[in-house]
Amino acid sequence: MVRDEPTECFVCRKHRGELPEPGGAIYDDGVVRAGHSGLGPDGEPAYMGYLFVEPKRHAAGLGDLTNHEAEALGLLVTRLSRALRQSENAVHVYAFVFGDDVPHLHVHVVPRYPGAPREFWGTEVTGWPHAPRGGPNEIAGLCNRLRSHLEHAG
Numbered sequence: 001m002v003r004d005e006p007t008e009c010f011v012c013r014k015h016r017g018e019l020p021e022p023g024g025a026i027y028d029d030g031v032v033r034a035g036h037s038g039l040g041p042d043g044e045p046a047y048m049g050y051l052f053v054e055p056k057r058h059a060a061g062l063g064d065l066t067n068h069e070a071e072a073l074g075l076l077v078t079r080l081s082r083a084l085r086q087s088e089n090a091v092h093v094y095a096f097v098f099g100d101d102v103p104h105l106h107v108h109v110v111p112r113y114p115g116a117p118r119e120f121w122g123t124e125v126t127g128w129p130h131a132p133r134g135g136p137n138e139i140a141g142l143c144n145r146l147r148s149h150l151e152h153a154g
Helices: 010-015 067-088 122-127 136-153
Strands: 032-036 051-055 092-096 107-112
Touching (some): 032 067, 032 136, 051 067, 067 092, 092 122, 107 122
Antiparallel strands (some): 092 107
16 A cells, blocks of 8 residues: 655656556556656657566655565566566666656666677666667567566566
């Protein structure tokens, strides 16, 4: 159950269904939630597999999580990383937190695909011009594959 949601929080609004989310929730157990990033600001295709893992309760940062939330969040990041490697052929999966612009914890879980040159590793991974990108239909397909993988992987 979500508690103490600020009405203006972008992430809380998304969790309440007030904002569109391409592909829908990949995972939501009431404690943590995962979904795919949206299209770019001008509607440009999204970097495929760019996921966010968020606590359902409004929490600004990692240090604000309960132990239960932290365990659930960490486990989900791990499970999604495996799913991206196995389902989407990612060669590496990054997980990072910034928290400067959106004051609701969201862990970025981002795959690196085969062939990405070294200059596009790490936080530059989405700048690789040959990376897989897609629109709403491709995002929905990827989300469905990840949901299926999570269901069958246990």
